Amino acid sequence: MLKRKGIDETSVENGKTFKSKSLTRRAVLTMAGAAGTVLISQGLFRKVNGVSGVSSDVYGRENAVADSYRNEIGAPGRMVSMKLCESIHVKDFGAIGDGLTDDTDAILNAIAACPAGGTIMIPSAHIFRVRGLVINKPIKISGGGTLKFVDHPELPAVLQAMETIEVENIIIDGNSQALSSSYTGTGFGLHNKGNRSYFMNVQFNNTKFHGFWNDGAHHVTLNKCYSENAGYSGFRNSHGDFFQLLNSEALHFKFKGFSHNGNSKLITVENFVAITDSLENGVDPVLIDPNNYFVEHLLLRNIYIKGANRSNSIKIIDVGTAVFDTIKALSPNTLYAIHCYTRVDRLTLRNVECVGRTSLKDVKQLVIENCTFDAEQHEEQEITITHPLSVQAEYVTVRGMTVIGGTGTGMSIHLAALKKAMIRDMIYRAVNPSLNMIGLTNLAGANPNHKKIVVKEYVIEEGNDVASAGSKYHIEDSSTEYVLKSANGTRHSLRIGDDGEWAIVPL
Secondary structure, eight states: OOOOOSSEEEEEETTEEEEEEOOOHHHHHHHHTHHHHHHHHTTTTOSBTTBSSSIIIIIOOTTOOSOEEOSSTTSOOEEHHHHHHTEEEGGGGTOOOEEEEEOHHHHHHHHHHSOTTOEEEOBTTOEEEESOEEEOSOEEEESBOEEEEOSOTTOOEEEEESSOEEEEEEEEEOOOOGGGSOOOSOOEEEEEOOTTOEEEEEEEEEESSOSEEEESOSSOEEESOEEEEESSEEEEEESOSSEEEEEEEEESOSSEEEEEESOEEEEEEEEEEEEOOOOOSSOEEEEEOOSSSOEEEEEEEEEEEEOOSSOEEEEEEEEEEEEEEEEEEEOTTSSEEEEEEEEEEEEEEEEEEEESOEEEEEEEEEEEEEEEEEOTTOOOTTSOOSOSEEEEEEEEEEEEEEEEOOSSOSEEEETTTOSEEEEEEEEEEOSSTTOBSEEEEOOTTOOGGGOOEEEESOEEESOOBEEOBSSEEEEEEOSSEEEEEETTSOEEEEEEOTTOEEEEEEO
């Protein structure tokens, strides 16, 4: 027979050892199964110790030592109160979740009761209105429910994390008509300051400013997240090292899909879609602008981007090494599909398709592999695209490139910066046969005699022109050594050796 002498008891029957536990409220609920859960949700244990809900009796506090819990005989005892606190349900603290009631205080009480490393449960099919939640301990928030701003224009963020946090399967609603109102600098969906934070399957909707803002925290990852109707950026990183945005989408943002400012050692954006129909000027689905700081490494991979209203689809400034791999950048009604504006030490474009025009300026080393720059599909008739691709770089290497359309030269290379260009397998489909495949712009201070261009296996379709420094040159004679004649009558000899080197010699 089992005898109870204290909290835990053991007995021996038929040579076997058994352990008994004291009967706790949680044990009763566990035995009740699903029915017990329903009873809790209907308030079976309300008014415990004079407090609405079951928080005091079920969850307890640090000094609730009446019960203990051990899985194995001889294992260290753990307070039942602490075990139950590992997962806190906000409805146990009086939160309603009807989309009307202000549940701020109830949820803050739940957060206060949750120990570091514990989980706050926000149940699905519920909308909890809040004035803003600040979290100062490392916890996890999950459950599938919605946290929605109350109607208050001066609130900073729906959720602000000051320490490491994990958020999973939650909807955060800023309760703002972002695209029809001006942003004021407040109204973030989630403002994160916690290092090594992780966000999985989180939606950021209707925020007056950024949907998600990482404010100086390092090693932060967002995976399978979604932003819609952000008043500024769907996702924003500021001074965050080793930031990752993976498998995510930003739609209907007012200015930026993903934006970065400040220093960063590494930014990775992979499997990302950014599309907007904003009518504002200066819309950039992806903007990397450190604002007088510097990004050491940038990786954009598997990206689909569509800008709007005379903007840049991708714009980068002050980056050390940038790799664009498998990207489709559409720029109907926009300025540039890709715009490298200031100082990029090394830029690699691999399997990139740009619709519109592309400008790659102030680049030290440029590598283009299997890319297409298409100006014919551009939808804005008011914008004249002279060069589908404009390059200002010191060293240019092309291994497979197709340039389509444009009213001028297919690929414009600025000689002021160029030291050497190696071009292989380039195809140019001109708008009319008077256009040049490659145009070399002789800027002030440039000396064309000090530049070197190597062209191998190039093809010109719908046009048979070749260009040299200073102006357009047209083929006068067709032989092993071509004679070029410029608009002012100057004649040059174009010689292409067996090794593919291209030399232009005055006659």
